[in-house]
Amino acid sequence: MKNFKKYTLGLGLVLLLTSSCIDDLNIEPKGSAKSLDQLLQEQPTLAGLVSKVYGSYALSGPSGPGSTDTPGDDPGESPFLRGIINLQDFTADDMKNRWGDNGLDQLTTASNWDANNKFMRYMYNRIYYTVPQANQVIAQFKNFDVSNKDQVISEMRFLRSLAYFYLIDCFGKGPLLTEADLGSKELKEESTRKQLYDFVESELLDIENKLPQRLGYGQASKGAVRMLLAKLYLNSEVYIGQSKYAQAYKYSKLVIDEGGYTLAPNFRSLFCRDNDVTDAKNEIIYALIADPIVSQSYGNTTYLINGSLNDATMTALDYGNPGGGTNAWAGHRATKAWYGLFGSSPAALDASPDERAHLFWTNYLNADPTKRHSYEMTNYKTWTDGYPSIKFTNANFIGTVSPNSFAGTDFPLYRLADAYLMLAESILRGGGGSTADALNYVNLVRVRSKATPINASQLTLDFILDERARELNFEGHRRTDLIRYGKFTGGSYLWPWKGNVKDGASIPAHYNLFPIPLKALEANPKLTPNPGY
Numbered sequence: 200m201k202n203f204k205k206y207t208l209g210l211g212l213v214l215l216l217t218s219s220c221i222d223d224l225n226i227e228p229k230g231s232a233k234s235l236d237q238l239l240q241e242q243p244t245l246a247g248l249v250s251k252v253y254g255s256y257a258l259s260g261p262s263g264p265g266s267t268d269t270p271g272d273d274p275g276e277s278p279f280l281r282g283i284i285n286l287q288d289f290t291a292d293d294m295k296n297r298w299g300d301n302g303l304d305q306l307t308t309a310s311n312w313d314a315n316n317k318f319m320r321y322m323y324n325r326i327y328y329t330v331p332q333a334n335q336v337i338a339q340f341k342n343f344d345v346s347n348k349d350q351v352i353s354e355m356r357f358l359r360s361l362a363y364f365y366l367i368d369c370f371g372k373g374p375l376l377t378e379a380d381l382g383s384k385e386l387k388e389e390s391t392r393k394q395l396y397d398f399v400e401s402e403l404l405d406i407e408n409k410l411p412q413r414l415g416y417g418q419a420s421k422g423a424v425r426m427l428l429a430k431l432y433l434n435s436e437v438y439i440g441q442s443k444y445a446q447a448y449k450y451s452k453l454v455i456d457e458g459g460y461t462l463a464p465n466f467r468s469l470f471c472r473d474n475d476v477t478d479a480k481n482e483i484i485y486a487l488i489a490d491p492i493v494s495q496s497y498g499n500t501t502y503l504i505n506g507s508l509n510d511a512t513m514t515a516l517d518y519g520n521p522g523g524g525t526n527a528w529a530g531h532r533a534t535k536a537w538y539g540l541f542g543s544s545p546a547a548l549d550a551s552p553d554e555r556a557h558l559f560w561t562n563y564l565n566a567d568p569t570k571r572h573s574y575e576m577t578n579y580k581t582w583t584d585g586y587p588s589i590k591f592t593n594a595n596f597i598g599t600v601s602p603n604s605f606a607g608t609d610f611p612l613y614r615l616a617d618a619y620l621m622l623a624e625s626i627l628r629g630g631g632g633s634t635a636d637a638l639n640y641v642n643l644v645r646v647r648s649k650a651t652p653i654n655a656s657q658l659t660l661d662f663i664l665d666e667r668a669r670e671l672n673f674e675g676h677r678r679t680d681l682i683r684y685g686k687f688t689g690g691s692y693l694w695p696w697k698g699n700v701k702d703g704a705s706i707p708a709h710y711n712l713f714p715i716p717l718k719a720l721e722a723n724p725k726l727t728p729n730p731g732y
Contacts, residue, residue, distance in 0.1 A: 237345075248336050249351060252358050253417070255329045256280055257487045257499040257610070264495045264605070269324040277321035278498020279329070280487055280610055283675040285318050286369060286713065291677040291687070292536035292694035293668060294588070296506070297529070297580045307579065309706050310699035313714060314732055320716035322369060326362045330376050333359035338378040350414075353406035357419040360399045361427060367395050367438055368679055371712045371729060386723045393439045396431070403428050413459060416475055416486065417609065422458040423485040425450045426613040429621050434683055437711075444630030451622035452632070455640075460484060460615040466554050466648045469614065471596035472519055472607045479596070484613040491593075491603040500606040503591045503673065506530040509582055512562055512570045519593030519602050526604040532585030533559055534576050536694040537672050540665055545574060545586075553650035555669050559586035576695045585695075590673050616644050616670055624663045634658065644670055660684070682711050707731060 259274040260266030267274035288294040289307045296307045302317040312319075333355040340348050340355075366373050374387035375398055390398075407424050414420040431438070432447035454460070461481045463469050468479040475486070489499045508515040508522075509529035515522035541556035542548045545563040548556045563571050569583070576585040593606050600607075623637035634655060642652040644666065653662070664684050668677065678687060686692035688710050693703025709731025720726050 245336075245339065248332075248339070249355070252329065252332045252336055252355060253488070254494065255325070255332060256358075256361075256612075257489060258494055258496045259498055264497050269321070269328050272321055272324055273317075275497035276318070277325065278496055278502075279322075279325040280500075280675075281498035281502045282318065282322035282325060283365070284503060284673070286322055287675045287678045288673055291681055292534060292692075292697070293672040293677050294531055294533055294537070295576065295579045295585060295696055296531055297582060299580055308696050308699040309710065312710060312732070314717035314720065314728065316714070316716075319369075319713045320718060322365065322713075323373075323716050323719055326366050326373070327376075329362040330359050331381075333362070334376060334378040334381055338381055341378075349409050350411070353409040354414075354419045356402050356406050357410075357424055357427070360402045363395055363399050364427060364431065367392055367399065367431075368434070369713050370715060373715075373726070374723070386725050388725045389727065396435075396439050400428070400431060403431070412457060416480055416483075417488045419485060422454055422460065423613060425454045425458075426484055426618060429454065429618065429625075433621055433625065434679060437683055442628070444625045444628040446630075447628075448622060448625035448630035448632055451618050451625060454484065454618040455615070455622060458484065458615075460618075462615055462643065462647050464647070465596070468596040469611055470591045470608065472593050472600055473595040473597060474611070475609050477596050479611075482615045483609070483611045484615065484618070486609040486611050488609050489606050491605040491607040495605040500591055500593075500608045500610050501604075503531070503610075504593050504606050504608065505604070507532075507587045507589065507591070509587070512565075512572065512583060513560055513587065516602055517594070518589060519595075519600060521602045521604055529582050531587065532572075532576070532579075532582070533588045533672075534585055534695040535574060537588075537668060538574075538586055540669050545572075553645075553669070554648040555650070558588055558590040560589050561586050577701060579696045588673055611674070616647075617676070619644050620663060620667050620670065623658075624660065627658070627660050627663065641666060687711060 255268070256279040259278045260268045265274055267277060269277060285303065285306055289296055289303070290309055296303055305311045305316060306318055336355045337352050340352050371392045372389050372395065375390040375395060376387065380387065403424050407421060410419065410421045410424060412421050429447050429450040432443040432450065435441050435443040463479040463482040468474060468477045469482060471477070474480065474483065487499065488494065489496070489501070504518060505520060505526060506528045508518060508520055508527035510522045510527050511529070515527040520526050538548060538559045541551050541553055545561040548559060548561065561572050565571050572583045572586050578584050591608055593603060593608055594600060619640040622632070623640045626632040626634065626637040638653070638655055638658050641658060641663065646652055664680060667680055681687035688706050688708045690705030695701065695703060698704030698706045709729065712729050714729050714732035715726055720728060
């Protein structure tokens with residue numbers, strides 16, 4: 200498992216696409232005191248099951264992009280990563296979708312949310328698919344006597360904790376299932392947000408020192424555990440009503456000081472198809488792996504890239520996509536709440552020294568006015584209203600690559616720049632350290648992208664929120680950030696099409712949580728709706 204990406208794509212994901220997860224768990228323990236590599240050579244199905252849990256965050260099902268592990272859910276719409284982007288970015292200020300699909304339209308306008316929304320159900324279902332899969336592998340590995348089985352068990356406990364983190368963040372409650380519940384037919388009571396929080400915290404603290412500092416690329420390591428702890432603590436006031444900024448500071452700093460990660464010299468390299476082999480890999484702490492041949496999915500970075508392209512105003516081939524209506528989907532555009540942080544006009548974006556200001560397709564100099572995109576999103580369903588984000592691409596950063604309608608660009612779920620900004624925010628919230636430290640880390644992020652460094656008088660919590668937008672938008676963090684700052688619901692901060700109004704409108708406070716899906720409530724009468732739904 201030294202080269203995790205090659206290993207999983209070469210063996211594990213092939214098995215993933217051809218094996219039945221539940222049936223394959225009927226494996227008899229064999230041998231004793233073997234090495235992990237020996238065990239996986241003798242039990243290749245077990246390797247496939249480990250990979251299946253990893254793959255559950257980006258892939259849809261066992262037989263390619265048209266299959267699904269969550270029966271009844273659309274295989275293209277329902278993968279975990281697609282849900283993260285839909286619920287974190289399209290519900291927030293940075294990104295909007297124009298397709299008008301029932302469910303997605305309500306997300307993109309932050310309006311008319313209810314328990315029937317299929318995209319909220321998809322996320323809930325994916326959480327409760329990943330958790331039992333991790334539980335099964337944990338239980339199975341406990342049957343084997345291998346020298347480092349705690350490593351694999353700890354990886355699975357991290358992946359389970361990551362799924363529960365999204366349950367805490369998005370829904371606030373739900374049944375708490377562990378390997379001890381395997382085989383039980385009894386419906387479980389729902390656990391509170393505090394109970395789920397305490398479980399995830401205890402799990403992560405327990406496995407922190409059972410994982411090495413670094414593992415193979417795309418594999419959960421101590422750095423990934425510490426990032427998740429930092430995020431859990433940073434949002435503790437929202438989740439459990441207790442501030443834990445000192446702990447957020449501690450774990451952000453441990454990632455920075457002990458992880459051995461370094462900022463990629465070029466920001467754009469982080470979002471290219473070769474981000475697993477360029478210097479970008481040294482910044483990425485945990486990635487969701489994509490491969491255009493072996494692990495095709497409509498729900499990994501394929502969704503981000505294809506959804507942001509349209510041959511009518513762009514050249515999809517420039518972004519590693521063959522183009523055409525079935526490949527360039529013409530759906531996603533950023534709003535001025537994101538690109539307005541760099542300038543108040545397309546010319547200002549072009550003139551900005553900040554490389555992140557150039558992540559948007561404006562085409563404002565095109566002689567044909569029908570091909571230009573508008574700064575204002577007067578109608579979110581009009582493709583040329585708002586700027587498509589070209590942050591993610593299926594082209595290589597170095598050299599050329601054959602275009603493909605499926606993405607091979609890995610998704611950097613956690614990366615070092617995020618740790619820098621979390622540390623700075625923790626300092627300003629009283630978690631420890633000095634303002635000088637916070638200023639230094641914010642400027643390291645800015646200078647990497649050739650943005651002008653700021654001085655101490657400019658460093659405020661609101662500035663850090665904006666800097667997180669400049670650096671991390673379209674990476675699945677924005678809704679959580681806005682809620683932490685008290686700016687998601689209500690009317691104190693408005694953005695285009697918030698509340699289904701062009702210039703934004705107040706939305707109710709209960710929108711800080713999504714509704715428990717109706718089908719889940721019907722399936723388990725021990726569950727209760729979230730307030731307001």
